[in-house]
Amino acid sequence: MTIPLHIEVVQKKQSRANKEYIKEIVHSYLSNFSTLTPGATITSNDLEENLELRENVHSITFCDVEHDSEVVTTECELIFHVYVLDAFGAETDTMTDNTSGEELPVADVWALPAEEFHGLWESLVYDSKLKEETLRFVETAFEFSDRGVDPNVIGWNRVVLLHGPPGTGKTSLCRALAQKLAVRLGDRFPRARLLEINAHGLFSKWFSESGKLVAKLFERIREIVDDRRLLACVLVDEVESLAHARRAALAGLEPSDSIRAVNAILTQLDRLKRHPNALVLTTSNVTGAIDVAFVDRADIKRLVGPPSERAAYEILRGCCGELMARGVVAPREQLFALRVLEAARFVETEGSRASLRLWAAARAAAAAHSSGRALRRLPFLARALHTRGEPTLSVFIEALHSALRQQVRDAQDLRDDPPNSVS
Numbered sequence: 001m002t003i004p005l006h007i008e009v010v011q012k013k014q015s016r017a018n019k020e021y022i023k024e025i026v027h028s029y030l031s032n033f034s035t036l037t038p039g040a041t042i043t044s045n046d047l048e049e050n051l052e053l054r055e056n057v058h059s060i061t062f063c064d065v066e067h068d069s070e071v072v073t074t075e076c077e078l079i080f081h082v083y084v085l086d087a088f089g090a091e092t093d094t095m096t097d098n099t100s101g102e103e104l105p106v107a108d109v110w111a112l113p114a115e116e117f118h119g120l121w122e123s124l125v126y127d128s129k130l131k132e133e134t135l136r137f138v139e140t141a142f143e144f145s146d147r148g149v150d151p152n153v154i155g156w157n158r159v160v161l162l163h164g165p166p167g168t169g170k171t172s173l174c175r176a177l178a179q180k181l182a183v184r185l186g187d188r189f190p191r192a193r194l195l196e197i198n199a200h201g202l203f204s205k206w207f208s209e210s211g212k213l214v215a216k217l218f219e220r221i222r223e224i225v226d227d228r229r230l231l232a233c234v235l236v237d238e239v240e241s242l243a244h245a246r247r248a249a250l251a252g253l254e255p256s257d258s259i260r261a262v263n264a265i266l267t268q269l270d271r272l273k274r275h276p277n278a279l280v281l282t283t284s285n286v287t288g289a290i291d292v293a294f295v296d297r298a299d300i301k302r303l304v305g306p307p308s309e310r311a312a313y314e315i316l317r318g319c320c321g322e323l324m325a326r327g328v329v330a331p332r333e334q335l336f337a338l339r340v341l342e343a344a345r346f347v348e349t350e351g352s353r354a355s356l357r358l359w360a361a362a363r364a365a366a367a368a369h370s371s372g373r374a375l376r377r378l379p380f381l382a383r384a385l386h387t388r389g390e391p392t393l394s395v396f397i398e399a400l401h402s403a404l405r406q407q408v409r410d411a412q413d414l415r416d417d418p419p420n421s422v423s
Ligand SMILES: Nc1ncnc2c1ncn2[C@@H]1O[C@H](COP(=O)(O)OP(=O)(O)O)[C@@H](O)[C@H]1O
Pocket: 123, 124, 125, 126, 165, 166, 167, 168, 169, 170, 171, 172, 173, 283, 307, 311, 315, 371, 372, 373, 374, 376
């Protein structure tokens, strides 16, 4: 049986070679390897002796979801995705509120694959198959659209809802997913855009005009979506702000125009679903409070929780790796992957001591329900507040423990003494 292995090749901006040619030279380069490591990346610096590749290729990444160990090259079906990263960043779409004359940012538009989101997918760690399953869901939805499967017979659509506590990577995962699709579906869709709708901004103010703004915004979105060779990912972040506005209007706390504006968004999102090249991504920090109407619209609903101890370990290991690569922590030492520690039954040896201390920190972080965001901040706090000079890895890991204890204490203080409480 052959194993499909996706090979993502970032072409250099200045390279004028066509994609087929790039595929060929990468393919022949890879035939030098008897095995490939999923998740590994080769950058142009590693390609010293191969001038042709160096000139044209920025990096080569092997992606595989089924295997976490090396795969034999001849047993793989190599699927190449060659792309150039867009370096222009987001373009902010603004509209003017006629009543106040103020400029209101209504959406950010990114051309994908974007430089900013390169590596984002890989940086997100969940120990369930959350990323892979979400990607499979969406790929399947596009496959069904392609084949013209009747949505009245089989229920499916292209609306994703990620919900869960703040800081667990929902917004990042939506962006990373859009980027991943732009790369993976590059043959079908030579162009791709991510449109981030600023729902919060649209509904925090100007209710009398928001209905009109929503209509105008979707007119612009439709212009983009009308290009059938373009993949359009529309992200409505923190969708609960729509539900809040709606509830407030229903309770008579807001002008009734606002409910029309919110309903307009929901209707427009429904219409968007009919376009075979559109994907609607939504996130919510609160599950219970979202409008039922909205939840029903999403076929792909995933709960995103704080990292487990395993995921926390991999996040912290990645952070330590980065600081050692940059020379902030020195000298460079090895931290074992979790499966290596497990294979050795967590037995302490000279070589595994640092990894085991890091594992203890990861377990403490998971027990404290630290979010992914909090974990990524920890190394910074450890460096700033708990180390001096150039720390070794083991000194730095102890500092991580101290930073974590402080973070937990601070969170406790906040809960005990909310900022708006009167003492
Ligand atoms: N599971 C995770 N793995 C790696 N990084 C994470 C994870 N969860 C959160 N982060 C990091 O935390 C930060 C905040 O994530 P964000 O996507 O804004 O969360 P949310 O939208 O859920 O509030 C990002 O920098 C992200 O990389």
